Amino acid sequence: MSPVRSPGAVEVHGITASYADTRVLTDVDLVVPAGTTTAVLGGSGSGKTTLLRVVAGFLRPDSGEVRIGDATVVGPGTWVAPEKRGIGYVRQDGGLFPHLDVAGNIAFGLPFPRRRHRGRVLELLDLVGLDASLADRTPDQLSGGQQQRVALARALALEPDVVLLDEPFSALDTALRESTREATGRALREAGATAVLVTHDQEEALSFADEVAILREGRFSQVAPPREVYGAPVDAHVAGFLGDAVLLPGDADAATVHCALGTIAVEGAHPTGAVQVMLRPEQIIVVPAADSTLLAKVASTTYYGHDAMLDLLVTGDDTAYGSVEVRSRVVGTSVPNAGDVVGLRVTGGARAFALTS
Numbered sequence: 001m002s003p004v005r006s007p008g009a010v011e012v013h014g015i016t017a018s019y020a021d022t023r024v025l026t027d028v029d030l031v032v033p034a035g036t037t038t039a040v041l042g043g044s045g046s047g048k049t050t051l052l053r054v055v056a057g058f059l060r061p062d063s064g065e066v067r068i069g070d071a072t073v074v075g076p077g078t079w080v081a082p083e084k085r086g087i088g089y090v091r092q093d094g095g096l097f098p099h100l101d102v103a104g105n106i107a108f109g110l111p112f113p114r115r116r117h118r119g120r121v122l123e124l125l126d127l128v129g130l131d132a133s134l135a136d137r138t139p140d141q142l143s144g145g146q147q148q149r150v151a152l153a154r155a156l157a158l159e160p161d162v163v164l165l166d167e168p169f170s171a172l173d174t175a176l177r178e179s180t181r182e183a184t185g186r187a188l189r190e191a192g193a194t195a196v197l198v199t200h201d202q203e204e205a206l207s208f209a210d211e212v213a214i215l216r217e218g219r220f221s222q223v224a225p226p227r228e229v230y231g232a233p234v235d236a237h238v239a240g241f242l243g244d245a246v247l248l249p250g251d252a253d254a255a256t257v258h259c260a261l262g263t264i265a266v267e268g269a270h271p272t273g274a275v276q277v278m279l280r281p282e283q284i285i286v287v288p289a290a291d292s293t294l295l296a297k298v299a300s301t302t303y304y305g306h307d308a309m310l311d312l313l314v315t316g317d318d319t320a321y322g323s324v325e326v327r328s329r330v331v332g333t334s335v336p337n338a339g340d341v342v343g344l345r346v347t348g349g350a351r352a353f354a355l356t357s
């Protein structure tokens with residue numbers, strides 16, 4: 001493998017794209033810095049694959065510009081053919097050629113003399129964490145995870161500046177998904193590629209990418225590093241889309257919010273007056289009832305092994321907010337029973353959103 005290169009960024013500016021009369025992307029902007037990975041996360045039909053198709057050159061947008069490194073590949077009067085964009089594309093199903101063995105699949109796009117270079121194929125197998133002994137197998141003799149890694153190796157064979165991954169792990173079971181994802185992340189970093197991963201799996205987006213871009217109805221609601229997009233979502237939709245969110249009615253002043261859980265410091269820019277208060281379930285700590293004046297009744301519990309989610313009914317001190325339901329994530333070794341009365345404590349700051357968000 002050649003040493004880590006310094007490929008260009010992927011820049012999407014003002015892209016609007018449609019199928020016939022149906023507009024799918026509206027004036028979309030996205031910058032993926034060179035050598036980094038951005039995960040595009042969005043619900044079904046939000047336009048994730050369409051964005052990848054525009055970047056790859058499989059779909060002409062109505063307007064806007066796509067730049068790869070220093071080159072404009074789509075723009076007014078400019079159109080660079082897909083095969084000239086220096087892009088590798090990995091599909092959800094891998095898309096391996098069934099009649100070729102692993103070596104043949106990986107070498108498929110290489111210039112003819114290089115196809116005979118078995119050493120290059122073995123390098124690529126190693127890069128994606130596969131044993132050299134698999135080189136002579138056909139795709140039907142591989143597990144789903146191995147097929148996806150071969151598809152990645154094939155995409156990396158041409159040393160693309162950019163790799164686009166369209167839900168490449170979604171067909172895999174949990175354990176295989178994690179190991180394939182790790183091998184993919186490692187291979188992309190070693191290859192020094194700029195990558196865009198499309199997924200609808202929030203944990204995958206948060207754990208895999210340098211930045212997470214939330215696509216909703218053809219527009220990005222927020223593009224930020226994982227901790228920011230999870231900890232400081234811009235609105236209630238992003239908060240709810242990216243993990244569990246506790247949303248409560250409340251009132252905000254400059255520094256605090258008041259709600260059924262008491263008075264809590266508020267973080268980030270926020271409106272004042274009537275607001276929607278947002279906390280993550282792991283911010284709501286369960287303590288012995290004797291240790292808190294804020295009491296809750298456990299309505300139900302959902303056990304996941306390493307942790308559990310509690311649904312709690314809280315009647316706060318301030319009757320202005322009535323009874324509210326909140327969720328608390330607790331470690332799996334100390335899960336109360338349904339019907340128990342527990343104390344609550346809130347850790348960290350809340351977010352406050354305008355009521356219309």
Ligand SMILES: Nc1ncnc2c1ncn2[C@@H]1O[C@H](COP(=O)(O)OP(=O)(O)OP(=O)(O)O)[C@@H](O)[C@H]1O
Pocket residue numbers: 019020022024042043044045046047048049050051200
């Ligand atoms: N070839 C096509 N012709 C017409 N409409 C299409 C075509 N491909 C996609 N669409 C529509 O465009 C919208 C966006 O599709 P897209 O595949 O980009 O969404 P997505 O976010 O990738 O969804 P999913 O997570 O379900 O794959 C959808 O409403 C879809 O039905």
